[in-house]
Amino acid sequence: MRRTILNKLISWKSSEQRKPLILKGVRQVGKTWLLREFGKKYYENTAYFNFDEQSGLKQYFETDKDARRIIKNLALINGAPILPGKTLIIFDEIQECNAALNALKYFCENAPEYHVVCAGSLLGIRVSKPESFPVGKVEFLTVHPMTFTEFLWASKEEKLIQYIDNIDSLDQIPDIFFNQLHEKLKMYFITGGMPESVRAWAEEQDIARVQKVLQDILNAYELDFSKHAEIKDIAKLGLIWSSIPSQLSKENKKFIYRAVKEGVRAREYEGALTWLCNAGLAYKIYRNTKPGLPVSAYDDPGAFKLYLVDAGLLRRLALLDPVSFNEGNRLFSEFKGALSENYILQSLAAQYEGLPRYWSSGATAEVDFMIQRGNDILPIEVKSDENVRGKSFALYNQKYAPLIRVRFSLKNLKKDGNLVNIPMFLADHLDKLIGLALRPKDIESYQENA
Numbered sequence: 001m002r003r004t005i006l007n008k009l010i011s012w013k014s015s016e017q018r019k020p021l022i023l024k025g026v027r028q029v030g031k032t033w034l035l036r037e038f039g040k041k042y043y044e045n046t047a048y049f050n051f052d053e054q055s056g057l058k059q060y061f062e063t064d065k066d067a068r069r070i071i072k073n074l075a076l077i078n079g080a081p082i083l084p085g086k087t088l089i090i091f092d093e094i095q096e097c098n099a100a101l102n103a104l105k106y107f108c109e110n111a112p113e114y115h116v117v118c119a120g121s122l123l124g125i126r127v128s129k130p131e132s133f134p135v136g137k138v139e140f141l142t143v144h145p146m147t148f149t150e151f152l153w154a155s156k157e158e159k160l161i162q163y164i165d166n167i168d169s170l171d172q173i174p175d176i177f178f179n180q181l182h183e184k185l186k187m188y189f190i191t192g193g194m195p196e197s198v199r200a201w202a203e204e205q206d207i208a209r210v211q212k213v214l215q216d217i218l219n220a221y222e223l224d225f226s227k228h229a230e231i232k233d234i235a236k237l238g239l240i241w242s243s244i245p246s247q248l249s250k251e252n253k254k255f256i257y258r259a260v261k262e263g264v265r266a267r268e269y270e271g272a273l274t275w276l277c278n279a280g281l282a283y284k285i286y287r288n289t290k291p292g293l294p295v296s297a298y299d300d301p302g303a304f305k306l307y308l309v310d311a312g313l314l315r316r317l318a319l320l321d322p323v324s325f326n327e328g329n330r331l332f333s334e335f336k337g338a339l340s341e342n343y344i345l346q347s348l349a350a351q352y353e354g355l356p357r358y359w360s361s362g363a364t365a366e367v368d369f370m371i372q373r374g375n376d377i378l379p380i381e382v383k384s385d386e387n388v389r390g391k392s393f394a395l396y397n398q399k400y401a402p403l404i405r406v407r408f409s410l411k412n413l414k415k416d417g418n419l420v421n422i423p424m425f426l427a428d429h430l431d432k433l434i435g436l437a438l439r440p441k442d443i444e445s446y447q448e449n450a
Contacts (some may be wrong), residue, residue: 025143106133145193192312
């Protein structure tokens with residue numbers, strides 16, 4: 001596997017302001033593999049400690065707050081010296097030891113020369129409670145599911161990757177590349193971005209194995225509900241979770257609490273929904289009333305859509321059979337294009353700070369996403385069928401005149417005025433393509449014709 005987040009880990013290693021690092025991300029998204037691979041490639045040694053498997057580790061943190069003395073004890077367990085800058089210290093499943101989370105403060109303040117990284121399941125839940133970690137004394141990185149580009153790497157599609165990397169204009173993509181990338185994206189919608197699922201396809205070409213892997217992951221998440229959530233929220237979590245595909249299959253994908261269970265009130269289920277989002281299992285995308293800054297000032301907290309962390313998991317949760325791969329573009333348009341929207345959202349979440357919003361104007365118009373790029377708010381439309389006309393997008397353009405509008409679709413790369421049509425398989429490269437579209441001569445041309 002090749003993961004782009006390794007570049008951020010390398011930057012962390014070389015930073016003079018380095019603090020202990022916490023990797024956030026859902027279960028089985030590849031955090032442990034990533035840290036072990038990082039240690040193997042960029043350090044002389046790795047000292048790995050797992051608080052779930054090695055229950056005796058906890059005593060060293062519960063009875064001592066001296067970071068250097070803790071390191072000496074850990075070196076004995078490790079069976080080898082732990083050297084500043086040369087040994088990567090990995091604390092895995094750190095959520096099982098709150099004292100170890102709190103001890104990161106002392107590693108930061110009193111032993112900064114040691115390189116400490118942490119990972120665990122449901123760390124977003126821990127971090128959402130201020131008493132659970134040392135504020136200001138740690139850094140965070142979020143590990144997202146594998147992107148489509150990383151899927152291509154795993155599939156050893158070097159020629160396709162090289163072609164994409166060399167795109168330096170908004171000219172149409174030749175059919176020989178377009179068609180291959182289109183078919184590969186269909187398969188990515190089957191596997192999603194969970195590393196084990198990608199591996200099952202890339203190495204074994206085994207659809208049945210992909211199906212089992214994804215179901216096992218979903219089962220593990222549901223077991224986490226009963227293991228880690230408050231008792232009063234367990235049943236509610238299951239109901240919200242299982243309702244997501246049907247919520248997204250509506251024409252208006254706005255999340256409706258009464259669609260979870262007849263007669264329920266929002267306040268009864270808000271806690272469970274917040275748990276899902278803090279755990280990283282779902283994205284809560286707010287309705288935004290105006291493309292202004294700060295973006296949050298124009299959020300409507302009572303209106304939002306709920307997507308899953310991974311499109312492959314959404315497909316599996318919805319029981320959509322992989323046979324759809326052979327049925328034209330059905331995968332992209334299935335349940336009102338929700339899979340396509342979920343895929344685009346994953347890509348946006350991995351590229352930009354802060355989650356996107358969606359925009360609507362009463363009941364007359366709606367734009368799928370809005371992103372903040374620098375101080376610009378850019379609208380994004382997702383079209384999962386051959387019809388790419390959108391009255392809502394035109395209305396937004398007329399009302400706010402953005403420098404750039406982005407439409408993801410199954411059509412080829414093209415710029416028409418301030419509208420850039422981007423094939424969905426290039427979603428990971430959105431920022432680069434926006435940069436090409438915002439070249440000074442293109443901006444001047446648009447302004448002259450506006």
